[in-house]
Amino acid sequence: MTPRPSSSGSDPQKTTGKNTAGKKTAKAAKKAGAKKVPAKKAGAKEVPAKRVPAKKPAARQPVGKGRVREEVAVSPALDAGDRERLLAGTHHDPHAVLGAHRVPGGVAFRAFRPYALAVTVICGELRVALHDDGDGFFSGLVPLNEVPVHRLLVAYEGTEHEAEDPYRFLPTLGELDLHLIGEGRHEQLWRALGAHPTAHDGVAGTRFAVWAPNARGVRVAGGFNFWDGTGHPMRSLGSTGVWELFLPGVGAGEPYKFEITRPDGSRTFRADPLARRTEVPPATSSVVHASDYTWGDEEWLARRADAPAHEAPMSVYEVHLPSWRPGLTYRELAEQLPSYVADLGFTHVELMPVAEHPFGGSWGYQVTGFYAPTARLGDPDDFRYLVDRLHRAGIGVLMDWVPAHFPRDDWALAEFDGRPLYEHSDPLRAAHPDWGTLEFDFGRREVRNFLVANAVYWCEEFHIDGLRVDAVASMLYLDYSREPGRWTPNEHGGRENLDAVAFLQEMNATVYRRVPGVVTVAEESTAWDGVTRATHHKGPSGFGGLGFGLKWNMGWMHDSLEYMSREPVHRGYHHGELTFSMVYAYSENYVLPISHDEVVHGKKSLVSKMPGDWWQQRANERAYLGYMWAHPGKQLLFMGQEFAQGAEWSEAHGPDWWLLDPEYGASADHRGVRDLVRDLNTVYRATPALWERDTHPSGFAWVVGDAADDDVLAFLRLDADGTPLLAVSNFAPVVRSDYRLGVPDEVPAWHEVLNTDAARYGGGDVGNPDPVKPEAQGWHGRPASIRLTLPPLATVWLRPA
Incomplete structure (x- = not known):
């Protein structure tokens, strides 16, 4: 909670x-610019309001030309019922009784000004002192034929305050x-x-x-x-x-x-x-906020929709803004973050939740202010400035969005108006069993509207390029983390939350229609069918697609990290943990996430997950990153992992930037991994084979996927024209010389374009410095083959020379 x-x-x-009459309102009047006003201005007419008894002889009022009608003047004072409701805060229509209203006998003026000593109505040159009816109510009847534009002069102890009457305005x-x-x-x-x-x-x-x-x-x-x-x-x-x-x-x-x-x-x-x-x-x-920000990212927005996200390069750097460099504001971050990310070659940043949240330790995932960027780092226009500067540096901005649940704080959304409103009325449906929070009632149209409009809001008002939707699985299943008897099946007897399905479909369809060029990304940890399928295309389950652009590949993340955490001597028995991802790689449009969730709370940082001594740990991480960048799917890396931070991430102090300080003896080890990430991104963006067909089987071909005894795997990535890139990973701590791999025979020579064992990355510099020419000997079912030197614990990429 x-x-x-x-x-x-x-x-x-x-x-x-408790307030003392006049004291606070006097201060309020001074704060609002109140000034002493003379009792009577030059030329002004001061007229006391008429006091009307319960019954009065009829007054003759003009009705058109030459005709009059009889009217009985009424008392302008509020009746007891209206007074009681206004004092109790239960009046549904205060404008109907306060302000100025045409009544028999003239215009009734009524004001409700608690703690005021006197109220005078000002209508041009006419000034009318209202009668004090007690409890802060003032009234008077003025013999006017029409309701005039008026102001109120309110006297408090020691001061007078002239102001507009809020109750004279029509609905806005x-x-x-x-x-x-x-x-x-x-x-x-x-x-x-x-x-x-x-x-x-x-x-x-x-x-x-x-x-x-x-x-x-x-x-x-x-x-x-x-x-x-x-x-x-x-x-x-x-x-x-x-x-x-x-x-x-x-x-x-x-x-x-x-x-x-x-x-x-x-x-x-x-x-x-x-x-x-x-x-x-x-x-x-x-x-209260009004933006006056002037954007400068027109060029970015104009080309944002040139290619869909799944057919474009996307390499994402995940950032927790408050701890990236603690103490920096949005505007200070705007001077440092874009240049850092651009230097490393990432195409996008993904910001952990920016929306306001009361507890910093939730990292933003327990939101109370869904429409407000957190004020910890500045105001909303300061956040706009950060997004603008990222765009001008050529960097897209994704943002974590949390529509699954909200905290129970009694000043926020929980039982907002005294009854369940944003949450489900059924306590079993409302209470989230894992996080002590409340789940939204996705079946209520106003709640869906609140969330759908919120997704649009961030994209339209802050130029966000995409939303990574948190905890989608918890929305999709009625029995998510619930024991039998603690959930109720849907109308068809199933466990699917039909309301949540409809909400996600509506959100995706609306965002893609209104904001061309954005992408939505689902953090969905199950095998739900059609997460990234269009909403109008039904699958075997009978549901239409959810309509997301991309989905986090949690299966790949879990399996590959399990494999890498094992000692190399045991990896041969778990080779399938690396190759199984290709069985389902094209079932959705995937992102490969090494996110904050994997490097916090006892899970260790990425380099610390790796076995062996310090050299082997770094070599394993480098090999893994090379394999990850070559694997079908976009990639995401959490801050600090780009330079092999050894400690887990903590929001209290952020990344260990001191590891990159040249004065620190082993800093070259960390700079080497950072240099590798930069080169991975550089080659990746320049090689369409690595991203153009991420979501199509024609963009991938195994060379060898069953060399479990060697801890080796190799595959080809192909662009739309068939131009290949060969990726080879050796996850054993030994050099493999003259390792033969089958290759297409139409390539005259292969050139090593990236080697994670290069000396500049901190490796042993074992590799293939010269172009490698194919031999006519067939291998691995292909007409030609090449012989490579495979460095230990390393990944190499080769392209046609």
Whole structure:
């Protein structure tokens, strides 16, 4: 379970206790720029509001030309029911009773200003002092024929504050927005809900809107009202469950929360689910935000869709931003990360979750602010700057996205409006058994809309090039980590979560339609059929494809690391752990991931998984990386593994950069592995055979896959024109001289383009420096063969000379 951070100074639980009349509001007025206003301006007409008894003789009012009608003036004061509901925070339509309204006898003005000593209505040159009705309510009846534009002059102890009346404005959300929200089809939901600085009827302020269908009432609390939302109730906009309020004078940078009255009458302060900015954890408030960032990545975006991801080179560097170089902000990272990644030749970075999360130890995988980049490193425009700089350096940006679950923090999404809302109403379906979190209710259209729009949001608003979707398996199966009797089958009696399937299909289809050139990547650890198949193509299971562009190959990762962790003397008995991946290599579009999950919490770093002494460990890692880069599929490497960091990763201090310091005696060992990664990426990107047919069997051919006694495997990669690259791995700690391999006879000579045993990488420099010419002797079922010197614990790549 996500630990609940301590409250910040702006937390309403700390700032909304008993108030002394006028003291806090006086401070608020000064903060808002309040000024002393004379009781009567030159030329202004001051008119006391009319006090109307319960019954009064009829007043003659004009009705058109030459006609009058009889009207009975009414009392402008609120009735007891409205007063009670406003005080209790349970009024659904405060705009219907507050503000100015045409009534018999004129225009009734009503204001709800707790702690105010007096309220005066200002209509141009007319000033009307309202009657104090008690409990913060003020009212008055003015003999006007039309409702005027007006302002309020509010007097507190020691000061007066002139402001717009929030309750004179029409709703800021239109019928189309509400219709799409109700249907669960608002693909830009963040433009409708949340907090938006805007101008309404020429008045600057912020529009607040939140979905809380079970709430009896919702109020806005923030720094602008000293966290007392009593005087700022929101209105319900019909059956959609959306509450809305435009607050004049509130601008960007203001912290806020929603004060929700639950069905049982209790109250809870909640962060905005669609907040685009948050306070820095452990503070938990949302922050009003308006972006003014100007992008400079037009060239990148213009060519992003030139080729689909599975037919293009993709070599990914996975980064945990807060710990890559601890202490750097988004903008400071933008000065260092792009140049580092570009120097090593990676095509993309993958950022571990950026969305706001209260507990840093979750690495971002327990999200509370799905629409806000974490404030730990800067504001949203600072994050835009980082993405922009990566794009300008020619580097794509993937981002981990976590739609499977969310933490139970009582200021966030859990039972948001007093009842299960974002989570499933069935406790067995809602509770995630592994992580102490709650699972989203994928069957509720508004929840699906919240998540689908969130995926679109990151791609459209932050120019993210792809989403790696976390924990897909936990969404797909109703019995995921659940014992018998702790889950309920679907309507067909199966274990598949049909709601989650529909959600993932909708998310993928929407993202690919709206944002050409992006890619979605599934972290899916089972053999679910059709993860990367199009959503309209059904497979043997009867389900349409999930629609992802790529899928993490967890089977390859597990098997290959198991093989590499064994002493070479035992590897021959487990040769199939390296070759089995080719049995299913083309069932999906794969990424080969050596991610953070594999180098943390007792799993050891990549080099420390390898057997033998320090030289053998590094040689094993280099050989493994050469095999990985040549294997069909894209590749992903977590930070620190590119220079053979010996310690496990810790978010507390990040990679051991000091290992690359020339003053450190053994640093050449680590620099050598880093240089190999750079060269792997360089040759990879320049060799279409290694990526052009990653997802087609015609792009791969075994040379020898059964040489278990030798710990050797060799295969060809082929581009669209049939041009080959030969990859040979020797996972034994001995040199194999004159090792014969069958090759195509149309290649006149082979040239070694990469050797992981090269001296510059820290190896023994055993290899094939001269071009190797085929012999007419057939071998391995091929018409010609070559004889190679295979270095120990090494991978070599050869191309036609």
